[in-house]
Amino acid sequence: MKDLRPIIWDNEKNQLILIDQRKLPNSLEYFVCKTYEDVAFAIKDMVVRGAPAIGVSAAYGMALAELNNNNIACGSKRATKTKGFRLIEKAHNELKNTRPTAVNLFWALDRCMEAYKNNKSILNEAKEIHNEDIEICKKIGQIGEKIINDGDTILTHCNAGALATSAYGTALSVIRFAHYNNKKISVIADETRPRLQGANLTAYELNYENIPVKVITDNTAGFLMKMGKIDKIIVGADRILKDYTVFNKIGTYSLAVLAKYHNVPFYVGAPYSTFDYENSIEDIIIEERDEKEVKYINNINIMPEGVSVYNYAFDSTPAELITGIITEKEIIYPNKK
Numbered sequence: 001m002k003d004l005r006p007i008i009w010d011n012e013k014n015q016l017i018l019i020d021q022r023k024l025p026n027s028l029e030y031f032v033c034k035t036y037e038d039v040a041f042a043i044k045d046m047v048v049r050g051a052p053a054i055g056v057s058a059a060y061g062m063a064l065a066e067l068n069n070n071n072i073a074c075g076s077k078r079a080t081k082t083k084g085f086r087l088i089e090k091a092h093n094e095l096k097n098t099r100p101t102a103v104n105l106f107w108a109l110d111r112c113m114e115a116y117k118n119n120k121s122i123l124n125e126a127k128e129i130h131n132e133d134i135e136i137c138k139k140i141g142q143i144g145e146k147i148i149n150d151g152d153t154i155l156t157h158c159n160a161g162a163l164a165t166s167a168y169g170t171a172l173s174v175i176r177f178a179h180y181n182n183k184k185i186s187v188i189a190d191e192t193r194p195r196l197q198g199a200n201l202t203a204y205e206l207n208y209e210n211i212p213v214k215v216i217t218d219n220t221a222g223f224l225m226k227m228g229k230i231d232k233i234i235v236g237a238d239r240i241l242k243d244y245t246v247f248n249k250i251g252t253y254s255l256a257v258l259a260k261y262h263n264v265p266f267y268v269g270a271p272y273s274t275f276d277y278e279n280s281i282e283d284i285i286i287e288e289r290d291e292k293e294v295k296y297i298n299n300i301n302i303m304p305e306g307v308s309v310y311n312y313a314f315d316s317t318p319a320e321l322i323t324g325i326i327t328e329k330e331i332i333y334p335n336k337k
């Protein structure tokens with residue numbers, strides 16, 4: 001069985017091929033990006049999503065800008081270079097403004113811009129970021145699987161799997177490697193309203209690898225904890241601050257509060273590239289998405305006209321509610337005395 005790889009660089013045609021995650025689980029289709037504008041659309045419309053995956057995709061978006069640049073000649077060499085730089089800057093800004101919360105997007109774009117300023121190939125930088133991400137996610141799984149016991153039932157939220165990264169995932173990498181090490185585990189996946197990444201993507205990934213998975217409505221998680229049916233919770237992250245505040249999919253904070261109340265260990269799987277040492281909580285923009293995502297399910301209206309909604313894509317969870325953060329180097333215990 002082939003590993004799930006949501007991001008593929010086509011060296012022959014110099015284009016980016018993405019699994020179109022909007023179509024899963026009913027159809028496995030691909031979205032081809034030939035320009036940085038295609039990549040910007042793919043990130044905004046969640047063709048590709050997940051902090052590491054959008055960082056890697058944005059890096060290839062910058063590479064597409066550079067490759068398309070190379071076809072531009074405007075007279076003198078100096079004029080070409082100036083115009084080229086302006087186009088790269090334009091791509092950097094447009095890609096930067098696609099989604100505001102996941103920090104991987106910004107460091108990947110900045111890393112590509114730095115490469116360009118140092119006369120290095122952006123495409124090579126993007127490929128490096130891509131390959132590094134595969135290895136990092138593998139390491140998160142290998143380190144994290146140690147916290148999983150044979151027979152554990154693990155609850156997860158949204159999708160922090162191969163489809164949110166370059167391969168393996170973060171939270172789901174821990175689950176995968178426990179499974180690869182023959183631990184008998186079962187997974188409970190929150191469906192994760194409104195975009196249903198848990199039902200559509202996590203269930204798809206785990207089913208694809210024959211890892212036992214049940215899907216629940218988001219409201220069921222607390223009741224299962226109360227009944228003692230959840231041994232651990234593992235989620236992903238989009239940004240982790242220096243005080244170990246974790247920004248992740250909306251609903252993560254509610255799970256963490258319930259876990260604390262029911263003494264269920266609460267873990268976060270995330271690479272160091274998701275850490276943000278610069279900003280404080282008040283600096284972070286929590287993405288608010290189109291209200292249609294709440295008002296419609298599969299294009300069927302579920303609400304009366306004229307009623308407004310909140311549609312926060314993320315929330316923040318304080319370190320005091322977090323048992324451990326599983327990275328590619330070690331497990332961080334924010335509350336260890």
Ligand SMILES: CSC[C@H]1O[C@H](OP(=O)(O)O)[C@H](O)[C@@H]1O
Nearest residue numbers: 049050051158160164236248249
């Ligand atoms: C491994 S990062 C996955 C992270 O990203 C998801 O958000 P979205 O699907 O909106 O990009 C969610 O917060 C996951 O935990």
